[in-house]
Amino acid sequence: MAAHALPAQNRTKGRETAERVRKAALTLFANSGFAAVSMREISAAVGVQPGALYNHFPTKQDILKDLMLTHMAELLAAWEEAHRPEGVDPLEHFVCFHIRYHLDRPDEVFVAYMELRSLEPENFAAVETERRRYETILTDILAAGTTAGRYAVEDAKVATRAIIAMLTGIPTWYREGGSLSKDAVEDLYLTMVQKSVAPTPGHAPREAG
Amino acid sequence: MAAHALPAQNRTKGRETAERVRKAALTLFANSGFAAVSMREISAAVGVQPGALYNHFPTKQDILKDLMLTHMAELLAAWEEAHRPEGVDPLEHFVCFHIRYHLDRPDEVFVAYMELRSLEPENFAAVETERRRYETILTDILAAGTTAGRYAVEDAKVATRAIIAMLTGIPTWYREGGSLSKDAVEDLYLTMVQKSVAPTPGHAPREAG
Amino acid sequence: MAAHALPAQNRTKGRETAERVRKAALTLFANSGFAAVSMREISAAVGVQPGALYNHFPTKQDILKDLMLTHMAELLAAWEEAHRPEGVDPLEHFVCFHIRYHLDRPDEVFVAYMELRSLEPENFAAVETERRRYETILTDILAAGTTAGRYAVEDAKVATRAIIAMLTGIPTWYREGGSLSKDAVEDLYLTMVQKSVAPTPGHAPREAG
Amino acid sequence: MAAHALPAQNRTKGRETAERVRKAALTLFANSGFAAVSMREISAAVGVQPGALYNHFPTKQDILKDLMLTHMAELLAAWEEAHRPEGVDPLEHFVCFHIRYHLDRPDEVFVAYMELRSLEPENFAAVETERRRYETILTDILAAGTTAGRYAVEDAKVATRAIIAMLTGIPTWYREGGSLSKDAVEDLYLTMVQKSVAPTPGHAPREAG
DNA sequence: TATGAATGAGGGTTCATTCAT
DNA sequence: TATGAATGAACCCTCATTCAT
Numbered sequence: 001m002a003a004h005a006l007p008a009q010n011r012t013k014g015r016e017t018a019e020r021v022r023k024a025a026l027t028l029f030a031n032s033g034f035a036a037v038s039m040r041e042i043s044a045a046v047g048v049q050p051g052a053l054y055n056h057f058p059t060k061q062d063i064l065k066d067l068m069l070t071h072m073a074e075l076l077a078a079w080e081e082a083h084r085p086e087g088v089d090p091l092e093h094f095v096c097f098h099i100r101y102h103l104d105r106p107d108e109v110f111v112a113y114m115e116l117r118s119l120e121p122e123n124f125a126a127v128e129t130e131r132r133r134y135e136t137i138l139t140d141i142l143a144a145g146t147t148a149g150r151y152a153v154e155d156a157k158v159a160t161r162a163i164i165a166m167l168t169g170i171p172t173w174y175r176e177g178g179s180l181s182k183d184a185v186e187d188l189y190l191t192m193v194q195k196s197v198a199p200t201p202g203h204a205p206r207e208a209g
Numbered sequence: 210m211a212a213h214a215l216p217a218q219n220r221t222k223g224r225e226t227a228e229r230v231r232k233a234a235l236t237l238f239a240n241s242g243f244a245a246v247s248m249r250e251i252s253a254a255v256g257v258q259p260g261a262l263y264n265h266f267p268t269k270q271d272i273l274k275d276l277m278l279t280h281m282a283e284l285l286a287a288w289e290e291a292h293r294p295e296g297v298d299p300l301e302h303f304v305c306f307h308i309r310y311h312l313d314r315p316d317e318v319f320v321a322y323m324e325l326r327s328l329e330p331e332n333f334a335a336v337e338t339e340r341r342r343y344e345t346i347l348t349d350i351l352a353a354g355t356t357a358g359r360y361a362v363e364d365a366k367v368a369t370r371a372i373i374a375m376l377t378g379i380p381t382w383y384r385e386g387g388s389l390s391k392d393a394v395e396d397l398y399l400t401m402v403q404k405s406v407a408p409t410p411g412h413a414p415r416e417a418g
Numbered sequence: 419m420a421a422h423a424l425p426a427q428n429r430t431k432g433r434e435t436a437e438r439v440r441k442a443a444l445t446l447f448a449n450s451g452f453a454a455v456s457m458r459e460i461s462a463a464v465g466v467q468p469g470a471l472y473n474h475f476p477t478k479q480d481i482l483k484d485l486m487l488t489h490m491a492e493l494l495a496a497w498e499e500a501h502r503p504e505g506v507d508p509l510e511h512f513v514c515f516h517i518r519y520h521l522d523r524p525d526e527v528f529v530a531y532m533e534l535r536s537l538e539p540e541n542f543a544a545v546e547t548e549r550r551r552y553e554t555i556l557t558d559i560l561a562a563g564t565t566a567g568r569y570a571v572e573d574a575k576v577a578t579r580a581i582i583a584m585l586t587g588i589p590t591w592y593r594e595g596g597s598l599s600k601d602a603v604e605d606l607y608l609t610m611v612q613k614s615v616a617p618t619p620g621h622a623p624r625e626a627g
Numbered sequence: 628m629a630a631h632a633l634p635a636q637n638r639t640k641g642r643e644t645a646e647r648v649r650k651a652a653l654t655l656f657a658n659s660g661f662a663a664v665s666m667r668e669i670s671a672a673v674g675v676q677p678g679a680l681y682n683h684f685p686t687k688q689d690i691l692k693d694l695m696l697t698h699m700a701e702l703l704a705a706w707e708e709a710h711r712p713e714g715v716d717p718l719e720h721f722v723c724f725h726i727r728y729h730l731d732r733p734d735e736v737f738v739a740y741m742e743l744r745s746l747e748p749e750n751f752a753a754v755e756t757e758r759r760r761y762e763t764i765l766t767d768i769l770a771a772g773t774t775a776g777r778y779a780v781e782d783a784k785v786a787t788r789a790i791i792a793m794l795t796g797i798p799t800w801y802r803e804g805g806s807l808s809k810d811a812v813e814d815l816y817l818t819m820v821q822k823s824v825a826p827t828p829g830h831a832p833r834e835a836g
Numbered sequence: 837t838a839t840g841a842a843t844g845a846g847g848g849t850t851c852a853t854t855c856a857t
Numbered sequence: 858t859a860t861g862a863a864t865g866a867a868c869c870c871t872c873a874t875t876c877a878t
Contacts, residue, residue: 009857010861017862033326035244039848051850052863060848114323117242158389158397165378166371173370180367188367196405223837248873260875261838269873432858451744453662457852469854470859478852532741535660576807576815583796584789591788598785606785614823636878637840644841666869678871679842687869 018056020046022070025063030107034064034118064115065123071108072130075101079137090141091151095193098167099186106171113168135160142197152199163193227265229255231279234272239316243273243327273324274332280317281339284310288346299350300360304402307376308395315380322377344369351406361408372402436474438464440488443481448525452482452536482533483541489526490548493519497555508559509569513611516585517604524589531586553578560615570617581611645683647673649697652690657734661691661745691742692750698735699757702728706764717768718778722820725794726813733798740795762787769824779826790820 024045028037039060043050057063078101084093102109112127119127139160145151153159167189174185233254237246248269252259266272287310293302311318321336328336348369354360362368376398383394442463446455457478461468475481496519502511520527530545537545557578563569571577585607592603651672655664666687670677684690705728711720729736739754746754766787772778780786794816801812 014862031326033242033244035242036327038846040846048862049864049866050848051865054849055862117240118245154400155389155397158394159401161378161382162375162398162401165381166375169370169374169378172374180364185367188364189371191363192368192371192405195407195409196401198404200404226837247871249871257837258839259873260840263874264837435858449744451660451662453660454745456850458850466858467860468852469861472853473858535658536663572818573807573815576812577819579796579800580793580816580819583799584793587788587792587796590792598782603785606782607789609781610786610789610823613825613827614819616822618822641841665867667867675841676843677869678844681870682841 014056017046017048017052021053021056021063022067026067026107026111029064029067029115030110034060034111034115061118061120061123064111064118065126067108068112068115068119068123068127069130071105071112072127072134076130076134079134089150089194091145091194091197092190094138094141095163095167095190096186098164099170099189100182102168102171103174103182103185106174109168109171135164138163145197149199151197153197159197163196166193223265226255226257226261230262230265230272231276235276235316235320238273238276238324239319243269243320243324270329270332273320273327274335276317277321277324277328277332277336278339280314280321281336281343285339285343288343298359298403300354300403300406301399303347303350304372304376304399305395307373308379308398309391311377311380312383312391312394315383318377318380344373347372354406358408360406362406368406372405375402432474435464435466435470439471439474439481440485444485444525444529447482447485447533448528452478452529452533479538479541482529482536483544485526486530486533486537486541486545487548489523489530490545490552494548494552497552507568507612509563509612509615510608512556512559513581513585513608514604516582517588517607518600520586520589521592521600521603524592527586527589553582556581563615567617569615571615577615581614584611641683644673644675644679648680648683648690649694653694653734653738656691656694656742657737661687661738661742688745688747688750691738691745692753694735695739695742695746695750695754696757698732698739699754699761703757703761706761716777716821718772718821718824719817721765721768722790722794722817723813725791726797726816727809729795729798730801730809730812733801736795736798762791765790772824776826778824780824786824790823793820 021042025037025042028041028045039053040050042063043053046053053063057066079097082093082097084090116124116127139156142151142153142156142159146153146156170185170189174180174182176182180188230251234246234251237250237254248262249259251272252262255262262272266275288306291302291306293299325333325336348365351360351362351365351368355362355365379394379398383389383391385391389397439460443455443460446459446463457468457471460481461471464471471481475484497515500511500515502508534542534545557574560569560571560574560577564571564574588603588607592598592600594600598606648669652664652669655668655672666677666680669690670680673680680690684693706724709720709724711717743751743754766783769778769780769783769786773780773783797812797816801807801809803809807815
C-alpha cells in the first residue's frame with residue numbers, strides 16, 4: 001500500500017548482480033588488465049546487457065576503485081582479526097598471515113598491485129593511503145624488533161618494501177597442485193625473511209635492560 | 210644523383226625514426242600500460258603521423274615485442290660483459306649488477322615485468338625463454354654456493370624468485386634525488402639478500418679447503 | 419478502509435505528479451530542446467524514478483504533445499475571455515493581448531514555436547490546426563479593418579505572419595528587470611505594428627461615418 | 628622524392644569531404660535539429676564511415692560551430708559587398724538585402740537561429756558577437772535615419788529586434804513555387820517595415836538644416 | 837619514408853522504455 | 858503510483874590498421 005511498495009526483492013537482486021559484476025570484473029582485470037577489458041566483456045560474463053552495469057557502478061573506473069578499496073579494507077580487517085598466538089614471533093606472524101591471505105586471493109592481489117596506475121588520481125590516493133597503512137604494520141614490527149634486538153635492520157622502510165615485494169611476488173608464479181604445497185612455500189619464504197633481518201652473529205646488541 | 214637517390218640518407222633517417230618510436234613507446238607503455246596507449250599517442254610523441262609508424266613496426270604488438278626482447282638481450286649481454294673482480298662473492302656480484310642495471314633503466318624494467326601478459330603467446334614464449342636464462346644465472350650461483358657451503362638455500366629456484374622479486378621491486382619506489390643514494394640502496398639490499406641465504410650459524414659447513 | 423483503499427487520494431497525488439512532470443519538462447525543453455532532454459533528467463527534476471513518468475505519460479513524445487496542445491488551448495481560451503473594451507481598436511486589443519500573454523509564459527511560447535519539428539506528424543497536425551485558428555484571428559482583424567479602411571494591408575496572411583513573428587520574438591530577448599518595462603515594450607511594438615498596417619497618408623480612405 | 632611527397636591530391640580530397648560534411652550536416656540540422664541528428668546519419672549522408680568525420684571535425688559540436696560562424700562571416704561579407712545604389716533608401720537597401728540573402732539560404736538561417744542554444748558557451752559567445760555586429764548595422768541605419776528625420780523610431784535597438792524577427796521568420800513559411808514570388812514577398816515586407824518606422828504625419832521633425 | 841584520408845570494429849556510456857514487485 | 862533493475866538500441870568517439878599518393 002505504501003508508495004514505495006515492496007522493493008526488498010529488487011534490492012536483493014540488485015546487490016547480487018553488483019556482486020557478480022565485481023567477481024567477473026576481478027577475474028577479467030586479473031587476466032587481461034583493466035585497460036584491455038571492455039564493459040561488454042564484463043556484462044557478457046555476468047549474463048546481462050552492457051547498460052545494466054550502470055545500474056550498479058557509475059563508470060568502469062568505479063568498478064576498479066571498488067575492487068581495490070574493498071580488497072585493502074578486507075586485508076586490513078583480516079589482519080585486525082588475526083590474533084598472534086602467544087610465543088609466536090611478530091614477524092613470523094605477519095609473514096605467514098601475508099602469504100596465506102595472498103595465496104588465497106591471487107586475483108585481488110594481482111589487480112591491486114598491477115592496476116594502481118589505472119586509477120584516476122583521487123582513487124589512487126585513496127588506495128595508496130590504505131596500502132601505506134598495511135606496510136606500516138610491517139615497518140613497525142621491524143622497527144620494534146630491531147630496538148628489542150630480535151632483528152637487525154638498518155632501514156625499516158626499505159626492508160619493508162623488500163620483504164613485501166618478495167612476498168607479493170609469490171602468487172605470480174605459485175600454482176596450486178604444483179610440486180610445492182602452500183605450507184612449503186610459507187616455510188621457505190619465512191626462513192628467508194627471518195634470516196634477512198636476523199641479527200648478525202657477533203653484532204647482536206645487548207639486551208635492552 | 211640517380212632517380213632513386215640518397216638511399217643511404219633515407220635508411221639512416223628511418224633508423225633514427227624507429228629509435229624514436231621505441232623510446233616514445235617505452236615511456237608511454239611504462240606510464241600508462243600497453244593497452245592504454247594508442248598508436249596515435251606514440252606517433253604524436255614522435256612527431257609523426259600514425260601511418261608512419263607502420264614503416265618501422267608492422268603492428269603495435271611488434272613494438273612491445275621489440276622493446277622486451279631488446280631489453281632482455283641487452284640485459285644478458287651486459288651480464289656477459291660484467292666480469293666479476295677477483296675476491297668478490299658471486300652473489301654480491303650478481304645483486305650489485307642487477308640493482309645498478311635496473312635502477313638505470315626503470316622504464317625498460319617496468320615494461321618488461323608488467324606487460325608480459327600483453328604479449329601474444331608466441332612473443333611471450335620468446336621473452337620467457339630469455340627471462341629464464343637470466344634467472345638461471347642466479348639459480349646456478351645459489352646452487353653452486355650452497356654446494357660449496359657459502360650459502361644455505363633449500364630450494365634454489367624459489368630463492369631465485371624471492372630475490373629477483375625483491376630486487377626488481379626497487380625501481381617502483383626508488384626516486385633519484387630522494388634521501389637514499391643508489392649506493393645506499395645497493396648496500397641495504399645486498400645485506401638483506403646475503404643474510405637471507407647465509408648459512409645458519411651452527412649449521413655452517415666447514416670451509417672448503 | 420477496504421483493501422483497495424484511498425483511491426481518491428492516489429488519484430489526487432497522481433494528478434499532482436503529472437502536473438509536476440509537465441512543469442519540469444516545460445522548463446527543460448525550453449532550455450535545452452526536446453531532443454536534448456532525457457526522461458531521466460525530467461524524472462530527476464520531478465524527484466522521481468524514470469519509470470514513474472510512464473504512469474502519467476505513455477511516451478516522451480506525449481509529454482511534448484500535451485504541453486503544446488495545452489498551451490494552444492489555453493491561449494485560445496484566454497483570447498475568448500479577453501473581451502475588448504469599447505472604443506479600443508481590434509488590432510491594438512490583439513497585439514496587447516498577445517504580448518502580455520506571451521511575456522507571462524516565455525517557456526510555453528518558446529517550446530510551442532521551437533519544437534514543432536519534434537512533433538510526430540499526427541501531433542504536428544493537431545497543433546498546427548490550433549495555431550492556424552489563432553493566426554486566423556489576426557488575419558480576420560486585418561482583413562476586416564482593411565475593408566473598413568482603418569488599416570491598409572495588401573495580403574492579410576502575409577501581414578499576419580510578419581506581425582506574429584515580430585511579436586513572438588519578444589520573449590527571446592526580453593528580460594524582466596531590464597531597462598524596459600513590459601508596458602514600455604508593449605507600447606513600442608504596438609506603435610510599430612499599427613504604423614506597419616496604417617493606411618498610407620494620401621491614400622487614407624475617409625473616416626467611416 | 629621529398630619526405631612529404633605530393634599530398635596535394637589528399638588535401639584536395641579532404642577539403643572536398645569536409646565540404647560535403649558541412650552540407651550534409653546543414654541539411655540534417657535544419658530538418659531535425661542538432662540534438663536529433665547523429666554522426667552516423669551525417670556520415671551516411673556523406674557516404675563515408677562515421678570515424679572518417681573526425682578527420683575533418685574534432686567533434687559534432689565543432690561542425691555546428693563551423694556552420695554558424697561560417698554563415699555569420701559570409702553574411703557580413705555579403706553585406707560589405709552589397710553596395711547601395713545611389714538614391715536608394717538605406718533601410719530599403721538593408722531589408723531587401725536581408726530578405727534575398729535569407730531566402731536563398733533557408734537552411735543556414737534556420738540553423739543559425741534555432742541552434743544557438745545547442746552551442747557550448749564559448750561558441751555561443753563567438754556567434755553572438757557576430758550576430759550583434761549584423762544587428763548593429765540595422766540599428767545604426769535606424770538611428771541615423773531617425774536623426775535625419777527620414778524615420779521615426781523611439782528605440783532603435785527594440786525596433787531592430789522587431790524588424791529582424793519579422794524578416795527572419797520569412798523562410799519558415801515561404802516555399803518556392805507557391806503563390807508568392809520572392810519579389811512579391813520582398814515588396815510586402817519592405818512596405819510593412821518602412822511604414823512601421825515612418826515618421827507620423829504631423830510629427831515629422833523639420834529637415835535638419 | 838611520410839602524409840592524411842579512410843575503414844570497420846569496437847570503446848564507454850546513455851537512451852526510451854518495460855516490468856516484476 | 859512508485860521503484861529499481863533490465864533491455865536493446867543507439868549515442869559520440871577512438872581504435873589499429875591500410876593505402877594512394
